Amino acid sequence: MMFGMKKNKLDSTSQKHGVNLITYNHPQDVVAEQFRTIRTNIQFTAVDKKIKSIVFTSSEPSEGKSTVSNNFAVTCANQGSKVVLIDADLRRPTIHKTFGLDNKVGLSNYLLGNAKLDEILQPALVRNLYIIPSGPIPPNPSELLGSVRVKDLIKELESKFDMLVLDAPPVNTVTDTQVLATVVDGVVMVVPQGIAMKAGVRHARESLELVHAHIIGAILNRVTVQKSVYYGGEYYGAEKK
Template sequence: MELRDYVRILHRNWILILILLILGLAAGAGYAALQQPKYVASTQLYVSVHTEGAATGDLVQGTTFARQMVTSYVDVVSTALVLEPVIDELGLDDSVAGLSDRVTATTPLNTVLIDITVTDGDAEQAADIANTVASSFQDAVQETLEQPAVEGAVSPVQITVTEPAVTPTQPTSPNVRMLIILGGIIGLAVGIAIATLRTVLDNRIHTLHDIEALTDRPVLGGIAYDPEATKRPLIVHADPRSPRAESFRSLRTNLQFLNVDAGPRIFVISSAGPGEGKSTTTANLAIALAETGARVALVDGDLRLPRVADYMDIEGSVGLTDVLIGRIDVADALQKWGTNDLFVLPSGQVPPNPSEMLGSAAMDQVLAPLGEYFDYVLIDAPPLLLVTDAAVVGSKTRGVIIAAASGKTKKQELEGALRSLETAGVNLLGVVVTMLPTKGPDSYGYGAYTYGATHTEDAPAKKRKRAKA
């Protein structure tokens, strides 16, 4: 994936990532609150060898001896010899092993110093234990470990407390700030991981980039998502200044410049599956084309589940099927809609053999006069993956335009629809992305529009020839 893909992932899932970040911060704070505070108190001892009246060489030897002994004394601090008297003196409810885990003795390199550190949940008790351990260690060394051979003599090893322990004012753990930051980092990492996994596993069409990865045919336009689309499907007529209506006009402009010298402008509009907005796209595009002064014919070629008559609010009982069986002439079946030169040919009664009727010679005889008289003929066809109707009628026209719904159409479904057209030898003119969000990383740039302005576009040159009756 490219950098823009990762940016899109973060943009698309920023709410999820933010929630998990907040949860991580809260979890870190909660964990810190559940931890018992720990206080650390330290004392420092100085080990020396008594060399009263000794020469300089003896002093050096004494210092060297002290350094050697200090390494052994460090291990003695956490033994029962030192800790049992501490437990008895302070009345601690601890065993030697338990207290040993909280007492640490270290010595800096090449020194005769011993640092004793005690960790405890009570600050004052931590200092008391540290000072008592230091005192007990002094007694253990001078009275037991280094007891002089001559009775009444003084031990040559002297242990001096250079820095007694004081009561700590702040706990050393838990580190609340560090735990909160760590929780936030973990939450952020989990959020990004889930967002990336969702994107990798999501096989739906979302952006124009997804379509560009599947086909080299152009994206003719993007239609904004409208939650009220079912209530007002003809948005170009109902609310001509809305952003969604403008997106149909943008599609109209692209369609006007699509292969202008390739014969009659007869286009089939289909989709991979149902519910992807092909019928509303066809109807609104027809209205937008008629706004420019062009003669437009809207044909309902979906002889299985016709919708155009309902959307246009016209009588649909007589239409294309009646023309195909010779019951009525195409000119008589066309119904004028609106104040512009827009004519609608509904589907008529649902026949038992739609594919055969659309692929018949009678369909050629219908399309020929329509293509001769009208500047644009738009045919709404059934989904490509369900039936072959769109491919059949598409072979008789300039080509097929596929409507793919953002967030709904799966990539493999669109690939299947493209393969169906390729197998049938039908020309794919381009793709229209429907149901695009108006905000966010998947939105489509509609350009800068001045709402309320009058849209003036040059109407395409009308054809001079008319279909003979």
């Protein structure tokens, strides 16, 4: 399934509460509405099992996966769902900066056994939304993310929250996302139009399929009016593979 997203204020939101949090700063904007459509479409992809945990990733760095995951989490929280947004990018964390939170204690501390869940869970600026920042960058991210403590954390969070949103590293750069994909309900790829290479996206998809990840679909972001003609003139919605 392909979800499209028109380019608008998504890459230049105001700095009021966080970079690129358009779903918070401008909830009536067309891009915020597209996030609500994406939320609805993802909910309808769950036929046999309700999706409670999603990894957002991309094929390469700087393709917008953090912006999309952050705004998706805000959208779900605004709907009334109790959401936790996890910065699982232990190499280049950004979520604590976006939400203006402290990053001294976070996911890495928990996975190392140096912190409890209530010590790393922080309330966000949006009602119903909680954040688990990355914590200090560890020397062995892949090993930590592949540990039993990750599975235990996901299981515990799923019992307390309606939705888990994980911002993970790009697939083609490290193996972290492949590891995470095996313990969540689904994976969403973020693909910037006109930037991501087809070969790179294909390789990322194959890497995820190799570990039997449930790929929900892809979000095509940074779509311009001129480019959208190649996609039937639609800025958002759903297109089957």
